[in-house]
Structures are given as structure tokens and as C-alpha cells.
Amino acid sequence: MLHEDNHIIIVNKRAGDIVQGDKTGDKPLSDVVKEYLKDKYNKTGNVFLGVVHRIDRPTTGIVVFARTSKALPRLNKLFADKKATKTYWAVVKNKPKKTADKLMHWLKKNPKNNKSTAHLKEVEGSKKAILHYVLFKSLDNYHALEVYLETGRHHQIRCQLSKIGCPIKGDLKYGFDRSNTDASIHLHARKIEFIHPVKNEPIVIEAPVPNDVIWRAI
Numbered sequence: 001m002l003h004e005d006n007h008i009i010i011v012n013k014r015a016g017d018i019v020q021g022d023k024t025g026d027k028p029l030s031d032v033v034k035e036y037l038k039d040k041y042n043k044t045g046n047v048f049l050g051v052v053h054r055i056d057r058p059t060t061g062i063v064v065f066a067r068t069s070k071a072l073p074r075l076n077k078l079f080a081d082k083k084a085t086k087t088y089w090a091v092v093k094n095k096p097k098k099t100a101d102k103l104m105h106w107l108k109k110n111p112k113n114n115k116s117t118a119h120l121k122e123v124e125g126s127k128k129a130i131l132h133y134v135l136f137k138s139l140d141n142y143h144a145l146e147v148y149l150e151t152g153r154h155h156q157i158r159c160q161l162s163k164i165g166c167p168i169k170g171d172l173k174y175g176f177d178r179s180n181t182d183a184s185i186h187l188h189a190r191k192i193e194f195i196h197p198v199k200n201e202p203i204v205i206e207a208p209v210p211n212d213v214i215w216r217a218i
Contacts (some may be wrong), residue, residue: 001036007066046114058187085191091147091186092166107128115159155174168186
């Protein structure tokens with residue numbers, strides 16, 4: 001748990017957890033958080049919990065939930081209006097040609113294989129995707145990028161970094177040569193900043209990285 005108050009709860013998601021229920025039938029993080037709240041506050045009936053946004057199953061890091069029906073639409077609007085600043089860390093295989101850059105592609109999602117393809121020009125059914133990255137550390141075999149999203153597209157960071165020849169460690173779907181043993185990928189929702197939907201105070205949250213050799217080195 002990274003933050004908890006009357007209206008919001010923010011957790012550090014583990015790799016493999018799904019945020020919301022899907023066709024797999026696996027228990028989602030939203031249910032785990034509901035059980036935690038029910039137990040902590042001895043609630044007898046149903047616990048309200050609103051899913052505000054999601055991150056991919058193999059990704060780790062910050063997920064924000066609404067605890068009240070008052071906070072949920074406000075958080076939804078805040079995220080829709082891009083008033084929540086999200087920072088990701090990605091560990092990639094190859095060093096990018098530029099130490100900092102703005103990437104713009106047109107992403108087209110294929111629902112059959114749940115994968116997006118990045119195009120340099122607009123194609124039918126594609127959506128514009130923009131991110132900024134900065135290289136902040138290099139190890140012997142890997143490089144760490146800090147990534148800021150301007151848009152929120154399907155698999156955006158994974159797809160765009162792969163397009164420039166920098167697939168994320170463990171991400172077989174987007175060109176890395178082997179999977180991580182725990183089926184994770186080295187993409188972490190590191191930081192989020194926004195104005196609290198009810199209290200009107202600034203919230204700044206950082207999520208500790210997973211406990212593995214590469215992340216610890218970074």
C-alpha cells in the first residue's frame with residue numbers, strides 16, 4: 001500500500017496481477033483491495049472500489065483506485081483530461097541512439113493477438129502516440145529509461161520502445177529474446193502526481209521497484 005485516505009487508495013502492483021477482472025477468470029487486484037478494506041474496517045456489506053486506470057499484467061507499479069462514489073468520477077475526469085502526471089521506468093536491451101528524445105508514432109491495435117503495431121505515418125484505425133524518454137543509467141547489458149507519456153495507448157511504451165530497437169527486458173511480445181522467469185517485464189509505473197479529487201491537495205507517490213538484481217542495480 002502506497003497511500004490510503006477516505007477517498008483514494010494507491011497500491012504497488014506486482015507482476016502477474018490483473019487490475020480488473022477479465023476473461024481469464026483470475027482474481028483481480030481490485031478484489032484483493034476490496035477484501036483488504038473489508039477486513040481492515042470490519043465492513044459487513046459490499047465495499048465500494050472504483051477502477052480508475054489499468055496497467056498491463058506483466059508490468060509493476062502504481063495503480064490508483066477510488067474508495068468513494070464522490071471520488072471516482074472526479075478521478076476519471078482527471079485521468080481523461082491528462083491531469084495526472086505518470087512516470088515509468090523501463091529497462092531495455094539496447095542503448096537508444098539518443099540519450100533523450102520524443103517519440104511519435106501511430107499505433108494500431110490487433111485485438112486477435114492483443115498487440116499494437118507502431119507506424120511512422122497514420123494508417124486506418126491507428127491512434128497517435130507520443131512519449132518522452134531520458135536515459136538515466138546504463139549497466140553492462142541493460143539500459144534504464146525514464147518515460148513520460150503524453151498519450152495513453154494500448155501497450156504504448158512497450159510498442160514504441162521496441163520500434164526504436166529497444167525492447168523491454170522480458171517482453172517477448174515486443175521483441176525481447178527471452179522471458180523473465182516470473183513472466184514479468186521490466187516496466188514499472190514509478191511515479192504519479194495529481195491533485196486530490198476531494199481535498200484539492202497535491203498527491204505525489206513513488207513506487208519502490210521490484211526486488212530483483214537488475215532493478216536493485218538501477
